[in-house]
Amino acid sequence: MHVMVLGAGITGVTTAWYLRQAGFDVSVIDRQAEAGQETSFANGGQISVSHPEPWANPSTPFLALRWLGRHDAPLRFRPQASLSQWRWALSFLHECLPWRALHNTEAIAALAVHSQRELQRVRVAAGIEDAYDARQQGILHLFFGATEFRHVPARAGLLRRLGIETTVCTPAECVAIEPALATMAPTLAGGLHAPGDETGDAMHFTRALAAVLARDGVRFHYGTTIERIALAGTSVDGIEVRDSHGRKGTLTADAYVVCLGSFSPLMVRPLGERLPIYPVKGYSITAPVADPARAPQVSLTDESRRIVCSRLGDRLRIAGTAELNGYNQNIDPARGRGxxxxxxxxxxxxxxxxxxxxxxxxxxxxxxxxxxxxxxRCGKLWFNTGHGTLGWTLACGSADLVTGMIEGRQTVVQFPVREAG
Ligand SMILES: Cc1cc2nc3c(=O)[nH]c(=O)nc-3n(C[C@H](O)[C@H](O)[C@H](O)COP(=O)(O)OP(=O)(O)OC[C@H]3O[C@@H](n4cnc5c(N)ncnc54)[C@H](O)[C@@H]3O)c2cc1C
Structure with missing residues (x-):
């Protein structure tokens, strides 16, 4: 059976890996010249199992009001005359209800724990342990306000119940874990250390895994833009594409998996599928380390500013901010300066x-x-998309889940998969 994966970001390439391991004939389509060139290109680098709490939680509406009008706000909503944006924002507010937030946290935690185990298996099986600046030195969540920090022991308790070990730390303990924090220690209220978390360059991982797959017979159609998913009756009949020379054609398979990131909802809307995915822009900077003693080895999450920092070899990646501004991909230098x-x-x-x-x-x-x-709802079509803030963290587990469903295999994770339309 031939399965075609649409999209070669971290999600698509890990999906291709699991499908290939399950014995399927696999091909992958992407408009870019190689794998991992869009959202998976320069993310925060965290395998953040210890952060299953979604942005949509009871405190976010109040924080968003406080941040309103601030240019450096961690979360920024730029209202547009777009029904999909408003529908998404209303649904987001609904997910902020305490019981929804708890349900979502539990589901993400289950998938994240599974996904990290799978990542550890994949990198060994593919022989790419050294290909992506991987580091198993944990994540230290930093809190700068005493009020925020008061809730941290309860958060550690919830994480423990979900199978994720963390330790609540004083500022001095934070510095003992990561000496590069010495300068910021006086401003810290405390930290939450997750020693089991990891970091690595998602793009390098994606590219390395794609190269292994190509050697193993997976066909990558790069420079190939998907224009339309064609239907025959209620089932997918083929993928209408255009190559980099403008030549059009149709690629066919026995089944198709949509892994098109933010572009997934646009591609399936004409099929009558309304995926609740909206693009939320984020920024990162990647800079060479100037002084290794001052550049943290342990990954950091500034919980107040929603900024993460990961050491990737001799580079430091610092990422953050969230902006609901449609598909606008302009780079605002002020965000970078922040x-x-x-x-x-x-x-x-x-x-x-x-x-x-x-x-x-x-x-x-x-x-x-x-x-x-x-x-x-359409025959032969599957989804593995909409990974939001955690695509790197959840990639291998999600790919395992969707492959299990295609194979008809029982999966071990308690996660609300989509059974049908
Ligand atoms: C600033 C920032 C920081 C982040 N930090 C982290 C982090 O620390 N940890 C973490 O777990 N996650 C993080 N994330 C989230 C993570 O990066 C994403 O969830 C993940 O990259 C999504 O992967 P994807 O494969 O679904 O999408 P993408 O990587 O965007 O892949 C989709 C692919 O589809 C292709 N495509 C789209 N449309 C078409 C078309 N019409 N024809 C052909 N090809 C098409 C694109 O070329 C692309 O390669 C961060 C994101 C950002 C922006």
Whole structure:
């Protein structure tokens, strides 16, 4: 059976890996010249199992009001005359209800724990352990306000119940775990250390895995833009594509998996499928480490500013901000400056700011932050998309889940998959 994966980001390439391991004949289509060139290109690098709480939680509406009008706001809503944007925003508010937030946290945690185990298996099986600046030194969540920090022991308790071990730390304990925090320690209220979390460059991982797959017979149609998913009756009949020379054609398979990130809902809308995915823009800077002693080895999450920082070999990646502004991919230099200022304030001397590369990507966000994994209403069509803030963290587990569904195999994770339309 031939399965065609639409999209070669982290989600599509891991899906191709699991399908190939299950014995399917696999091909992959992507408009870019190689794998991992869109949202998976320069993300925060965190395998953040210890952060299953979605953005949609009871405190977010109040924080969003407080941030309103601030140019450096971690979350920014730019209202547009777009029904899909308003529908998404209303649904997001619904997911902020305490019981919805708890349900979503539990589901994400189950998938994240499974996914990390799967990632550890995949990198060994594919022989790419050294290909993506992987680091198993945990994540330290940092809290700068005493009020925020008061809730941290309860959060650690919830994580423990979900099978995720963390430790609540004083500022001095944070510095003992990561000496590069010495400068910021006086401003810290405390931290939450997740020693089991990991980091790595998602793009390098995606590219390395794609190269292994290509050697194993998976066919990659790069530079190939998907124009339309064609139907015959209620079943997919083929994928209408255009190559980089403008030549049109139709590619066919026995089944298709949509892994098109933020572009998934646009592609399936004409089929009558309304996926609740909206692009949420985020920024990152990647800069060479200037002083290794000042550049943290342990990954950091500034919980107040929603900024993450990961050491990737001799580079530091600092990422954050969320902007609901449609498919606009313009890079706002002010957002980059905000991230650089964060680095200069908290980790002075760690990077060479003159060589910092600014990047922006569109997170394929669902209101709940739960990815959409499972069957479409249309025959032969499957989804593995909408991974929002956690696509790197959830990639291998999600790919395992969707492959299990295609194979008809029982999966081990308690996750609300889409059984049918
Ligand atoms: C600033 C930022 C920081 C982040 N930090 C983290 C983090 O630390 N940890 C974490 O787990 N997650 C993080 N994320 C989220 C993560 O990066 C995403 O969830 C993930 O990259 C989504 O992967 P994807 O494969 O679904 O989408 P993509 O990587 O966008 O892949 C989709 C692919 O589909 C292709 N495509 C789209 N339309 C077409 C078409 N019409 N024809 C052909 N091809 C098409 C694209 O070329 C692309 O390659 C972050 C995101 C951002 C923006």
């Amino acid at each position: 991230i650089l200022e964060w680095a200069e304030k908290h980790l002075p001397g760690a990077i060479d700011p003159a060589q910092a590369q600014l990047w922006a990507g569109l997170r394929p966000a669902t209101p709940s932050n739960l990815p959409i994994i499972g069957k479409s």
